[in-house]
Structures are given as structure tokens and as C-alpha cells.
Amino acid sequence: MDFSGLIDNFGPLTVTGLAQGAIIALFALGYTLVYGVLRLINFAHSEVFLLGTYACLFAWGLFGLDQNSAAPAxxxxxxxxxxxxxxAIIVSGAAALTVEFxxxxxxxRRNAPPLAFLITAIGASLFISEVVGVATHRNQTGVPPIIQARPVFTIGDTTVTNLQILIVLxxxxxxxxxxxxxxxSRLGRGVRAVAQNPDSAALxxxxxxxxxxxxxxxxxLMAGIAAVMYDLKIGVTRYDAGFLLGIDAFxxxxxxxxxxxxxxxxxxxLLGVLQNYAAGLFGSQWLHAASFVLLVVILLFRPTGLLGESLGRARA
Amino acid sequence: MSEKASFRTSGGVRGWFGRQPWYVRAVVILVFTVLAYLLPYAGDVPLIGPQIITEGVDWPSALFNMSYYVLLALGLNVVVGYAGLLDLGYVGFFAVGAYGTALLTSPDSVIYADTGWKWLMAVPAALVLTMIAGVILGWPTLRLRGDYLAIVTLGFAEIIRIVATSTTTLRGDRGFASIPHPPGSWNGEPIFGVTDAIPYFWLGLTVIILVILGVRNLDRSRVGRSWLAIREDEEAAEVMGVRTFKYKLWAFAIGAFIGGLGGVLFAGEQSFINSQTFVLQFSILVLAGVVMGGSGNMAGAILGGVLISYIPDRLRGLSFGDTDLYEYRFAIFGAAIILIMVLRPQGLIPSRRRAMELKDREKEVAPQ
Structure with missing residues (x-):
């Protein structure tokens, strides 16, 4: 345990944590929306995100950009x-729809037991990430420096970069x-109605x-936006990028x-910040372990989460 | 209606088998067992033999791989197929078994000097360790809803991997070398050597047979009936007086025990393990095997275990046009899982009761 590491870097850890957390939050929306309506953990959502991280790289590649390009004006x-x-939005949105169909x-349609959904979800997730893995030879792919991270202002010894501000905003x-x-909206009301009671809503x-x-x-769509932010922030992506961040998002x-x-x-x-504190305290290799431990603790003591489960049941 | 009675009255191979007198059944089982022990020599069978054996991998080694995959599939079948608990971190128990053995017996281990244990002595200790791991994981998490359980077990496997990678005691990538082989010698030569994998396969096969007998007896006992009740409707089971938490924990611990057994065998054969050995795809692969074969049915789980190990080994070295099929093995399994769940959700050799359950649910479906 390295308390001085946490205290000395408290400001920077918080700021990176917030930027990281904003990406996680956008990613988490996909899980929350689907769960709210179908009571289903969309395990393949992490691969929807993964495809987004590669889609924007592909689009930038069409402009001749790669990781060695100069930063554009x-x-x-x-x-x-x-x-x-x-x-990224088009590819991620299409991927999410494809998984659903x-x-x-x-x-x-056949009223399968809930476990069956999880198992097909795992199948879809494995299939997508492995195809990407084979296609990229399991190497990481660099991201062109579209936005160069530049410090905008400083509070104490904490510098905040333009990229971090952009991501959070x-x-x-x-x-x-x-x-x-x-x-x-009218469509949104339909979503809430189905979340509340699918049969009544259908009637x-x-x-x-x-x-x-x-x-x-x-x-x-949200995963697509999160994917672009992830690319810009981390600078590389890999076939298993979706998996670990997906657990965080869930x-x-x-x-x-x-x-x-x-x-x-x-x-x-909150998770982004806590993960960074844990990394400061125990070392960065424990970052994901921290989120698992946190997940178990929440599920044990407050399984409905901090704000409670609701998409239709209350006005959330 | 008991399961046995349904076999007798039903058609097909299983119906025929169920109607035979006991001595016919005994002979059939004996013949299949002997054939299974003779599998390492399958390559010598004219015509079919060379088609069956794996070209890219030493055939006895491939058979040994199959044996521990089958073992894992049998263990996961208890958790997923019988009790209906989705455990995505099953590889974690396999890892605990293997690491337990390594810690006790490898000269690289920090506690080696104190123990100096042999493989056989380490086996019970490692198995107790895995069962404890199963209970520690199950105790807090088995009260959760089924889908949460899946994610938490996934996290468990990942934490085991992170701990193995990041702590100095478990040595990360460097791993543990010179884990002793199982004991025994024949004409002055050790039976379990380095080059010949046939004895390991026989050992694995023997363990599998013991596990099958044990699980079969459990399945037909009060424990097995409780699992069935929990799988079909947990709340109804609870109301009828089944202590659901207790039996779920039992399923978890027994599953962990069998997984640990696989890990112990694996460590004894490989004699080297490191943190790269226990990737998460492994759990998912075994799950795919159980589901493909037919979850809730031991014959199905065995078939699934054989397939997930045999197909990639058979594909190794083969190519389709320019693409190396072995590279795509996980992708192929991913697609196979979806196809099977959509087209034949009961699996290749279904448990009859499971198949009936699924049919029943299909009838209940509300018009869309």
C-alpha cells in the first residue's frame, strides 16, 4: 500500500478518473438501457464498443491518417x-442491432430461459472479438493524434487537458x-412503458x-461515442479492449x-475515480481487480445500486 | 415419472439400452470402457485410424487434453446443467487446483523448502483448497440473482488471473517449473515420464470414470433432486422446503472440486504452469462444450468436452485456402454457441427432462 502515492497524486488521479469515468458512463448506458427494458445483461455490448473503436480508425485511415501522422490543424x-x-456511431449502432436480431x-420468440440469452450473448461476444483478434493478428493498433492533449489550466499541481474537458463535456x-x-419524447415514453410492464404496454x-x-x-450509439473518446484518450486499441472496459461499464x-x-x-x-485511487494505492495492475471487488461489495450490500433500479418504475 | 422409466419406454438408442437386461448393459459398458482405454492406438486401425488422429499434435497428448477438458465439462455440467447456475469463471477453479499443486511441489515455490511434497501428497491438499475457493466464492454470491452471479464469477476468474500475474508469490509469467509427475514405476522406468502421454491419458480416463460414477450417484440422490427443483423454479423449491442456498453451495463446491481435479492433473502432466495458462476464453470454451453437448446430461457434457478439445487440435496445421483454421477456433466456437442455442437449445445429446422443459416454455410463449 502506498498512501503517499495516493495523496501526492490526488488531484491528477481525480481528473484522469473523471475522464475515464465519463467514457465508462457512456458505455454503461447500453447495459442499463437494455437491462431496464429486457432484464437482460447484454454481454455482447462490449464488442459493440470494440467495433466502434476500430470503425473510427478505419474512417481516419481513409483520410490517410495513421498513428505517425502529424496532428491536424x-x-x-x-x-x-x-x-x-x-x-463509430453507425458501426456500433448497426452491430448492436445485428446482435439483437x-x-x-x-x-x-420461443420464450427461452434467461440463461439461454446470456449464453448466446457470450457466443456473440466471443465471435466478434476473435474475428477482430485474428484480423489484427492480436496486435494493438495505434490511433492517429487527431486531438493533441494540451494543458488548458492548472489547479495546484493538477493540470487539466483539453481532451479531458472534451470527454467529460x-x-x-x-x-x-x-x-x-x-x-x-413520445418514443421515450414507449420505452418507459415497456420497461414498466411489457404486456400492458403491448396492449x-x-x-x-x-x-x-x-x-x-x-x-x-452511446457506445460508439464512448469508443471514439477511448481511442483519443488511450491512443491504442486492441481486440480485447471491449472486454475489460465492458466489465467496468457493467x-x-x-x-x-x-x-x-x-x-x-x-x-x-464514481467508478473511474475510485479505480484511479485504487491504482494509486496498490499499483495500476490492480485497477480492474478493484472494480470487481467493488462490484461484489455493491451487490452484497445494495443490489439496487446507489440511485435504485428504474427506467419506467419511477421518473428517473 | 422417474428418469429410468422414461428411458425404458422411449425409443432410440437410449430406450433400447434401458430395456436390456443388466448383463447386456454391463457388457456394452465394458466394451466401451475398454475401447476408450485403447484410444491411444487408434492410429493403428486401418483406413479410419489415420483420419481420426490429430496430425498437428501428438495423438496421446491430444487425448490427454481431451481428458481434462471432459473433466472440466463434467464439473461445469454439475453447476450449470444440474443446478442451473451460470458460472463464467470456471477456469478459476482449474487455476486454483493447478497453482495449489505447484505451490506445494515446485522447487520455485516459496514454501517448497518447508514441504518438499510429492505430487500425490499435494493432490488432496490442492483439492481441499479448490473446494474452499468454491465455498468462499459461493457463500456471498449464491444469494444473488442468476445474471449477477454470471458477472461475479467472471470477475472471480479475472481476479485469480490478475493475482497470478501480479504477485511475487505466484511468479506471474515466469511461472512454476519442475512440478513433479505422478509417482509409480514399471521395470525400473517411471510410468509417468516426459515423452509418453499415454499413461497420463489412462490416468485422466480413470479419474473421469470415478467422477462419472460419483456424480451419477449424487444426481440420483436427494441432492440431485434438489438441484433439479432449484433449476426448474427456485422459488417453488424454496417454498416446498428445499434449502436452496445449501444445495446451490453444494453444486458450486462439487463443481469446484472437479475443476480442481482437472487442474491437478494438468499441472502433473505439463510440469510447468504460469499466469498465461489460465485465460478467460477457457471458461467460455468449456461452457460452450457443455451447452453444445447438452447441459444437464453427462453423456452430452462428455461429448462437448471431447469436441472442444478435439476440433481445435484436429484443425491445427490444417488450412482452408490461405487461412489457418486453428487461428479461428474461438470464433468458430462463438458462432457455434449462437447457432446451437437458436436451432437446438437442448444440445446435441439432450437431457430428456431439459428438452421437455424447453418445449413447455415454448408453448407458454405469448403471441408477439
Missing amino acids: VGPMLLYMVVGLVA VAYRPLR LALVMMFALDRFING MGVNKSRVIALVFLLGG TAAVLGGIGNLRGALLGGL
Whole structure:
């Protein structure tokens, strides 16, 4: 245990933790949305994210960018950002829908037991990550420096970079937009109705299948944005990038209260910060172990999470 | 209706088998057992032999691999198939068994000088250690909902791997070398040597037979009936007076024990283990085997265990056009899991009762 390591680096650890946590939060939304509506852990969501991290790399590759390119000027940078985000969103959204249609819908039609869904989800996850693994020869792929991390301001000995600000802001904006969509729009009302009681919702004229597809799509979109942020922050991606971060994201969703959108944001930020503190205290190799231990502790003492489980049951 | 009665009245191979007098059944079982022990010489059979054996891998070694995969599949079948608990971190128990053996017997271990144990002495200690690990993991987590249990067990396996990688006692990548082989000698030569894997396969096969007998008896006892009740409807079972937590913990500990047995055998044959040995895909692969074969049915689990080990070994060295099929083994299994769950959710050799359950649920489905 290295208490001085934690205390000396308290500020920087908090700031990195928040940026990390914002990515985790966006990722966690996919788990929370699907769980809220279907009571299903979408195990393949981590691979939806993984495909996003590669999709924006592919899009940037079309512009001739690779990890050795020089950082672009402001104009092209904005263009690249938009293109990268759009590519990741399209691919992740499509992947999430494909998983729903191929792996889940046939089972739902036949009223399969809940374990069957988890098993097909694992199959889908394994398939996608392994295909990516073989295609990339299990090497990591570098990310072109679209945005160079530059310090913007300093508090005490803590510097905050433009990239960290961008990540946290983007997560907050997306969170807000999704929250408004679920709680304010007509489609969102359908989602909440199905989450509350699928059969009654269907009787009231809500198209259940369409709501389920919508939920997968929304989760995929958020994962796509998280994937681009991840690429920019970490600088490399690998075929197993989705898996470990996926566990973190799921932990965050449970921590905040699975099925609860605002809970996912809170859980994500909190988990990011706590993980970094744990890394400061015990060394960075224990970062993921910390989130597992935290997950077990939450499940034992407060299985409904900090803000409680709700997508339809209360106004979350 | 008891399971036995349903075999007698039903058709197919199993129905035929169930209707035979005991001595016919005994002869059939004996013949299959002898054939299983003769498998290392399958390559000598004209015509079919060369097609069966693995070209890229030493055939007896491939058979030994199959034996511990089958062992793991049998153990996971108790947890997933009988009790209906989805354990995604099963490789963790395999690792605990192997590391337990290594810690007690390898000269690289910090406590080696104190013990100087041989493989056979380390076996019971390592198995007790795995069972304890099973109970420690099961005690807090078995009260959770089924899908949470899956994630927590996944975390358990990952923590074991992280601990093995990051602590100095467990030596990370450097691992433990010179773990002793099982004891015994024949004409002055040790039976369990370095080059010949046939004795290891026979040892594995013997352990498998013992495990099958043990699990079969458990399945037909009060414990087995409780597992069945828990799997079909946990709340109803609880209401009827089944102590669900106790029997779930039993399933977990027995599953852990069998997994640890696999780990102990593995460490005894390989004589070297490190933190790279126990990747998470391994658990998922074994799960795929159990589900493919037919979860809840031992014959299915055995078939699944054989397939997940045999197919990749057979694929090694083969290529389809320019692509090396061995590279794609996990992807192939991933796709296979989805296909089987969608097309034949009861598995290749289904448990009859499971198949009926699934059919029953299909009838209940609400019109979409």
C-alpha cells in the first residue's frame, strides 16, 4: 500500500478518473438501457464498443491518417472528429442491432430461459472479438493524434487537458440528450412503458419489438461515442479492449442502479475515480481487480445500486 | 415419472439400452470402457485410424487434453446443467487446483523448502483448497440473482488471473517449473515420464470414470433432486422446503472440486504452469462444450468436452485456402454457441427432462 502515492497524486488521479469515468458512463448506458427494458445483461455490448473503436480508425485511415501522422490543424480536426464519430456511431449502432436480431430475437420468440440469452450473448461476444483478434493478428493498433492533449489550466499541481474537458463535456451532453429523449419524447415514453410492464404496454398499442430494437440502437450509439473518446484518450486499441472496459461499464451500471440512466452517469464517474485511487494505492495492475471487488461489495450490500433500479418504475 | 422409466419406454438408442437386461448393459459398458482405454492406438486401425488422429499434435497428448477438458465439462455440467447456475469463471477453479499443486511441489515455490511434497501428497491438499475457493466464492454470491452471479464469477476468474500475474508469490509469467509427475514405476522406468502421454491419458480416463460414477450417484440422490427443483423454479423449491442456498453451495463446491481435479492433473502432466495458462476464453470454451453437448446430461457434457478439445487440435496445421483454421477456433466456437442455442437449445445429446422443459416454455410463449 502506498498512501503517499495516493495523496501526492490526488488531484491528477481525480481528473484522469473523471475522464475515464465519463467514457465508462457512456458505455454503461447500453447495459442499463437494455437491462431496464429486457432484464437482460447484454454481454455482447462490449464488442459493440470494440467495433466502434476500430470503425473510427478505419474512417481516419481513409483520410490517410495513421498513428505517425502529424496532428491536424483546427479545421481538418473538426472534420475528422465528425467523420470519426459518425463512423463509430453507425458501426456500433448497426452491430448492436445485428446482435439483437441474430442472437436475442429468435430466443425471445420461443420464450427461452434467461440463461439461454446470456449464453448466446457470450457466443456473440466471443465471435466478434476473435474475428477482430485474428484480423489484427492480436496486435494493438495505434490511433492517429487527431486531438493533441494540451494543458488548458492548472489547479495546484493538477493540470487539466483539453481532451479531458472534451470527454467529460461530451458525456454530459449525450447523457442530457438521452435523458430528455427517454423522459420527454413520445418514443421515450414507449420505452418507459415497456420497461414498466411489457404486456400492458403491448396492449396499449406500444410496438414492443420496435422499442427493443430502439433500445439496442441507442445503447450502440452511446457506445460508439464512448469508443471514439477511448481511442483519443488511450491512443491504442486492441481486440480485447471491449472486454475489460465492458466489465467496468457493467459495474458502473450496477453501482448507479442498473436500469437507471442518471445512475449510469454517477456510477461511471464514481467508478473511474475510485479505480484511479485504487491504482494509486496498490499499483495500476490492480485497477480492474478493484472494480470487481467493488462490484461484489455493491451487490452484497445494495443490489439496487446507489440511485435504485428504474427506467419506467419511477421518473428517473 | 422417474428418469429410468422414461428411458425404458422411449425409443432410440437410449430406450433400447434401458430395456436390456443388466448383463447386456454391463457388457456394452465394458466394451466401451475398454475401447476408450485403447484410444491411444487408434492410429493403428486401418483406413479410419489415420483420419481420426490429430496430425498437428501428438495423438496421446491430444487425448490427454481431451481428458481434462471432459473433466472440466463434467464439473461445469454439475453447476450449470444440474443446478442451473451460470458460472463464467470456471477456469478459476482449474487455476486454483493447478497453482495449489505447484505451490506445494515446485522447487520455485516459496514454501517448497518447508514441504518438499510429492505430487500425490499435494493432490488432496490442492483439492481441499479448490473446494474452499468454491465455498468462499459461493457463500456471498449464491444469494444473488442468476445474471449477477454470471458477472461475479467472471470477475472471480479475472481476479485469480490478475493475482497470478501480479504477485511475487505466484511468479506471474515466469511461472512454476519442475512440478513433479505422478509417482509409480514399471521395470525400473517411471510410468509417468516426459515423452509418453499415454499413461497420463489412462490416468485422466480413470479419474473421469470415478467422477462419472460419483456424480451419477449424487444426481440420483436427494441432492440431485434438489438441484433439479432449484433449476426448474427456485422459488417453488424454496417454498416446498428445499434449502436452496445449501444445495446451490453444494453444486458450486462439487463443481469446484472437479475443476480442481482437472487442474491437478494438468499441472502433473505439463510440469510447468504460469499466469498465461489460465485465460478467460477457457471458461467460455468449456461452457460452450457443455451447452453444445447438452447441459444437464453427462453423456452430452462428455461429448462437448471431447469436441472442444478435439476440433481445435484436429484443425491445427490444417488450412482452408490461405487461412489457418486453428487461428479461428474461438470464433468458430462463438458462432457455434449462437447457432446451437437458436436451432437446438437442448444440445446435441439432450437431457430428456431439459428438452421437455424447453418445449413447455415454448408453448407458454405469448403471441408477439
